[in-house]
Amino acid sequence: MATVGVDLGGTKVMAAVVHHGKPHHPGKVPTPTDGPEAVVEAIATLIEETAAANDVEVTHVGIGAPGKVDREAGVLAHAPNLVGFGQPVALADMVAARLGGDVHVRLDNDVSVAALGEGTHGAAAGSADLLAVWVGTGVGGGLILGGDLRRGDSGGAGEIGHTTVWPEGRVCGCGGIGHLEAYAGRAALEAEARRRHAAGEPSALVDLAGEERMKSKIFAEALDAGDQVATRLLDDAVQALGLSIASVVTVVDIDLVVIGGGLGGRLGDPFVARVERVVQEKVFGNRPVRLVTSTLLDYAGVVGAAELF
Ligand SMILES: [Zn+2]
Numbered sequence: 001m002a003t004v005g006v007d008l009g010g011t012k013v014m015a016a017v018v019h020h021g022k023p024h025h026p027g028k029v030p031t032p033t034d035g036p037e038a039v040v041e042a043i044a045t046l047i048e049e050t051a052a053a054n055d056v057e058v059t060h061v062g063i064g065a066p067g068k069v070d071r072e073a074g075v076l077a078h079a080p081n082l083v084g085f086g087q088p089v090a091l092a093d094m095v096a097a098r099l100g101g102d103v104h105v106r107l108d109n110d111v112s113v114a115a116l117g118e119g120t121h122g123a124a125a126g127s128a129d130l131l132a133v134w135v136g137t138g139v140g141g142g143l144i145l146g147g148d149l150r151r152g153d154s155g156g157a158g159e160i161g162h163t164t165v166w167p168e169g170r171v172c173g174c175g176g177i178g179h180l181e182a183y184a185g186r187a188a189l190e191a192e193a194r195r196r197h198a199a200g201e202p203s204a205l206v207d208l209a210g211e212e213r214m215k216s217k218i219f220a221e222a223l224d225a226g227d228q229v230a231t232r233l234l235d236d237a238v239q240a241l242g243l244s245i246a247s248v249v250t251v252v253d254i255d256l257v258v259i260g261g262g263l264g265g266r267l268g269d270p271f272v273a274r275v276e277r278v279v280q281e282k283v284f285g286n287r288p289v290r291l292v293t294s295t296l297l298d299y300a301g302v303v304g305a306a307e308l309f
Contacts, residue, residue: 001056001057001059001060002017002019002051002054002056002057002058002059003018003019003058003059003060003061003306003309004016004017004018004047004050004051004058004060004062004306005018005023005062005064005301005302005303005304005305005306005307006043006046006047006061006062006063006064006302007064007110007113007301007302007305008031008039008043008063008064008065008066008082008110009031009066009081009110009301010031010066010081010082010137011030011031011137012028012029012030012031013028013029013030013031013039013042013046014026014027014028014046014298014299014301014302015027015028015043015046015047015049015050015302016050016299016302017050017051017053017054017056017058018302018303018305018306020121021117021120021121021303021306021307022121022303023299023302023303024050024053024054025049025050025053025054026050026299026302027046027049027050027053028046029042029045029046031082033083033084034083034084035083035084035085036084036085036089036091036094037094039084039085039091040091040094040095040098041098043063043095044095044098044099047061047095047099048099058099058103059102059103059104060104060105060106060306060309061095061096061099061103061104061105061106062105062106062107062108062113062304062305062306062307062308062309063091063092063095063105063106063107063108063305064108064109064110064111064112064113064114064301064302064305065079065082065091065107065108065109065110066079066081066082066109066110066140067079067080067081067082067085067109068109068154068155068156069107069108069109070088070155071106071107071108071151071155073090073092074090074091074092074093074106074107075088075089075091075092075107076088076089076091076107077155080173081137081138091107092106092107093105104309106308106309108151108305108308109140109142109151109155109158110134110140110301111132111140111141111142111158112142112149112151112157112158112304113142113300113301113304113305113307113308114132114134114142114260114294114296114300114301115130115131115132115141115142115143115144115149115158115258115304116142116144116149116304116307116308117296117299117300117301117302117303117304117305117307118130118132118260118294118296118300118304119132119144119147120303120304120307121296121303121307122258122294122295122296122300122303123258123292123293123294123295123296124144124256124258124292127144127256128144128145128146128147129145129146129252129254129255129256130143130144130254130256130257130258131143131144131158131160131245131248131249131252131254131256131257132144132158132257132258132259132260132294133160133241133245133257133258133259133260133261133264134260134261134264135184135185135186135237135241135259135260135261135262135263135264136185136186136216136261136262136263137185137186137187137262138161138173138181138185138186138187138188139160139161139180139181139184139185139241139261140158140159140160140161140261141158141159141160141161141248142158143157143158143248143252145252145254160180160244160245160248161179161180161181161184161185162174162179162180162181163179163180163244163247163248164176164177164178164179164180165178165179165180165183165239165240165243165244166178166183166240169182169183170182170183170188170192172188173185173187173188180240180241180243180244183236183237183239183240184237184240184241184263186214186215186216186219186262189214189219189233189234189237189263190205190209190213190214192233193206193229193230193233194206194214196229197229201228201229202229203222203227203228203229203230204221204222204225204227204229204230205218205219205222205227205229205230208221208222215262216262216263216266216267217266219234219266219267220266220267223267234267234271238274238275238278239278241259241275241278242275242276242277242278242279242281242282243278243282245257245275245279245291246278246279246281246282246283246284246289247282249279249283249289250283250284250285254289255287255288255289255290256289256290256292257279257289257290257291257292258291258292258293258294259271259272259275259291259292259294260293260294260296260297260300261294264293264294265293265294265297265298268293269293272291272292272293273291275291276289276290276291279291
């Protein structure tokens with residue numbers, strides 16, 4: 001009897017047998033871009049490989065997926081970051097059918113699952129109340145209150161990336177105006193850096209990335225080199241994150257926030273400390289709020305997905 005956690009992301013899929021909050025023999029592959037069947041095959045293969053490497057029989061599989069999830073039905077309802085997932089996909093049933101036997105599969109949102117991982121075995125282990133903010137390609141959030149993951153009426157609880165930080169600001173990937181994600185998500189930062197570069201504001205970000213995706217690592221390097229565009233974009237990201245987080249913290253009255261995701265994890269403690277200063281300045285009631293960097297980092301999703309059981 002073993003549980004596998006699966007982290008299905010827009011760029012990669014990762015899976016590992018998880019035991020007492022530790023991933024064992026994790027495997028990962030780039031996320032297939034030819035539709036749900038190929039993604040199911042990739043997930044099932046990774047599960048079989050980690051099971052074989054650990055010499056265990058898999059009985060439970062938890063999956064964290066990017067987008068809106070109907071977790072009762074095990075359906076990924078809306079996943080704009082996955083190619084070919086324009087229609088709702090019964091992912092849990094498809095993975096169970098492909099694996100065969102008597103395997104229980106559960107599905108939930110990726111950042112909710114990461115929040116669960118951090119709350120049980122990571123940076124916030126033992127805390128009943130926490131907000132997790134995942135700064136990656138986009139910006140996602142997960143909220144745990146009284147030890148329970150909050151999903152909300154429509155499954156959209158924690159979507160901090162789509163709160164407004166600048167009413168007349170940049171257009172967000174969702175079509176909204178001035179959302180946090182448009183200021184702090186890696187994809188939005190890349191688009192803005194390329195726009196400024198084309199408008200005559202040269203940046204090491206574009207020189208380092210070339211035609212390739214502007215990875216989190218490149219933002220870290222450009223910042224270290226004192227690049228002006230990177231510095232200004234990240235200053236805005238810090239401010240935007242601080243404003244949104246301070247509002248959430250004020251409303252739900254919590255004092256612990258975990259920051260993770262590709263960009264959040266890569267920029268790490270100095271970045272998180274800067275966001276914490278903005279939160280502290282803006283939060284109502286002048287009370288202490290602690291922001292900490294994810295400790296599970298790349299494995300938060302896998303560990304959290306296993307916690308769905
Ligand atoms: Zn938005």
